[in-house]
Amino acid sequence: MSLLKIDNLSLAIHGQPILDDVSMEVAPGRILGVIGESGSGKSMTAFSVLQLLPDGAACSGGITLSGKDILSLSEAGLCGLRGRDVGMVFQEPMTALNPLKTIGDQVAETILVHERVSRSAAMDRAAQALRRAELPQDRFPLSRYPHELSGGQRQRVVIAMAIALRPKLLIADEPTTALDVTTQAQILDLLKRLVAEDGMGLMLISHDLAVVADLADDLVIMKEGQVVESGPARDLFRSLSHPYSRALLEASGHVPERTGTPAQTPLLQVCDVVRDYTGHSHGWWGRSTRFRAVDGVSFEIRKGESLGLVGESGCGKSTLTRAILGLEEVQGGEILFDGAPVFTHHHANVAVRRRMQVVFQDPYGSFNPRWKVDRLITEPFHLLDTPPKGRDRSDAVAEALESVGLSAADGGKYIHEFSGGQRQRIALARALIIRPDLIILDEAVSALDVSVRAQVLDLLADLGSRLGLTYLFISHDLGVVRSITDRVLVMKAGKIVEEGPTGAVLDQPRHPYTQQLVAAAPVLPVQAT
Missing domain, CATH: 3.40.50.300 (P-loop containing nucleotide triphosphate hydrolases)
Known part of the structure; x- marks a missing residue:
């Protein structure tokens, strides 16, 4: 018996096709892994379930949750479903949380929106949800703010918000991408335990096959808005037949030459x-x-x-x-x-x-979006006694961009016009432009799709050798x-x-x-x- 059934779903935004004939199912107590690179349509599929779609979006096909037709619900009906029947865990907890509200208030808000209970009762249930998410009140008081927690602890708060009303379906969209390896394992174990305890279905979205290898019961692989392969995870891993699926697996274990x-x-x-x-100091007169x-x-x-x-x-x-x-x-x-x-x-x-130069984890966050690329990558020139000017400057920009596989013409564009992998190449070009001896790469590929990550690692190996x-x-x-x-x-x-x-x-x-x-x-x- 299916909890969630997506049947021949197609989605277009302002006439532009996004999803094409997508079908998948999530059963109670089972975990469905939805795998694909950026732009494959996996997140838009999840947003379609909640009908959290941008203006101009038009869906066709069918989406049913416990037999209820999602596409026929009014906005009021959808608001009653979101949070109560379907919980959502987003990739970046700091943007999913309100920095001005305590973690207790944020978890309790989910309860107060859907149920007529007193604030004290909602706070008691919030404490229970946080405890289930492994944030016990004796160590993590409800009065704490998001900035007082680590990345993994913030993600647990988001999970507590999502499970506060014990939903039938939980959707987790890249919930571990920016977390360190032990915290990632803990979050995945937590999700698996919650599925077992509540009997809910879990749709786990990821770009990395390795993350879901030991967790998912079933697997769907998406590419360019279509499902290219699906089936029980254990069987699928043994017999991947689509070239894209095999390419994802190979890229996950890629070793550059x-x-x-x-x-x-x-x-x-x-x-x-x-x-x-x-x-912190202890008291007014205490020593720091x-x-x-x-x-x-x-x-x-x-x-x-x-x-x-x-x-x-x-x-x-x-x-x-x-x-x-x-x-x-x-x-x-x-x-x-x-x-x-x-x-x-x-x-x-x-x-x-x-x-020395450095390449950061988030290239977009390390660039001024109002500057064009040629100005962005010449920022390190301020370290030089006599920075190049005129034609010499243009030649240096062209050489740096071409060395990372881009073109000189890309210098006239803005950073928002590039994909994540291209932005990281631009970050490398900025690091290379003054020809340093040492480059520090701080989580420089952790947020990239596996195939893009493989390309950037190949580029680093080639640059290092040359x-x-x-x-x-x-x-x-x-x-x-x-x-x-x-x-x-x-x-x-x-x-x-x-x-x-x-x-x-x-x-x-x-x-x-x-x-x-x-x-x-x-x-x-x-x-x-």
Whole structure:
């Protein structure tokens, strides 16, 4: 018996086809994985179930939930269904939550909208929902605000909002994309437990086959608004027949071809670095506490080497990165770049700073949307004593864009005119334009589709070989770290707890924390034959 049945659904927005003859089912107590890249139509399929569609959208076909025809419901009927019968978990919890309201108020709001209960009763039920989402009130009071929680904890708040009324169907749209590997595993385990406890159906949307490999009972693979393959997950993984499905599986485990051997000469030396922050004071006259974010960290990166740095959120990776880039001075130890200190007389050494660049996780967020690409990628010129001008500047822009697989003409466009993968290429062009020796990649591919991620990793490998670049690759994705790095450092609570050749560390981890990270990493299904 089907809980949700989508039958030959087609969707057009202002006459532009988006979905074409899409069919899928979710049964009570079962998990349906909907897989596809950006633009495949998976999220629009989910929004069609809730009828949260933009103006100009027109649906045909059928959508039924427990026998109820969704497409024939009035807006009032749909409002009664959203939140009560169907819960929704979005990809980015910080945008799904109201920063001005406490987590208790936000979960209780779902209850107050749908049921005539007192505020105190709603708050009691909100506390119960948060407890079920593994946020017990003794550790996470209802009075907390979203900014006081970690990314994984915020996602649990969103899940608590979605399950507060024990819906029949839960839709989770990329709920773990930006989370570190252990938090991702915890969220997926939580969703699986809630499905088992409540007998609800779960539609789990993801661009990564590995994420749903051990979780989904059934699987639908979408491409360009169509279902190209579907069936029970275990059977489907063993007999993928569509070329697109097989390409997704291969891209998930893609290993770029890398050439060249790192030199023995160290380029970056981090020596016993310590970085403290001032915490909250206790009372009016109490002394402020000190929090040690980086605790005696030492390592080096050789010229031409790719070094991975892995660890959960809050382990100190970002603090260490800012110190290496000369953005935060350390209280102890020293950082040397090619023998020169990163800081001199409490100021960043500009001569060193210009030889390092960084690529961030969210390229769109790191660009000014009002500037054209040619201006965006020349931002690092401010580090040069005599920045190029006129024709030399135009040639530098063209060379940087072409080196990452774009054209010189793209310099005249705005950043919103590009896809996510193209934006990340532009971020790489910005990093390359002053020809640095070291590029720090901070979760640079974590939000990309698997095929785009494979292309960017190939590009990084090629650039590293051609230009002799050195990489510090920060990532929570152990598969990416394995494929692109020579050595890896594992960081926990401000300390390096394990280091060594990437394959050796990830295949035979010695430290319990590393073992925990490796165990939590999603495993690809057996290669289809």
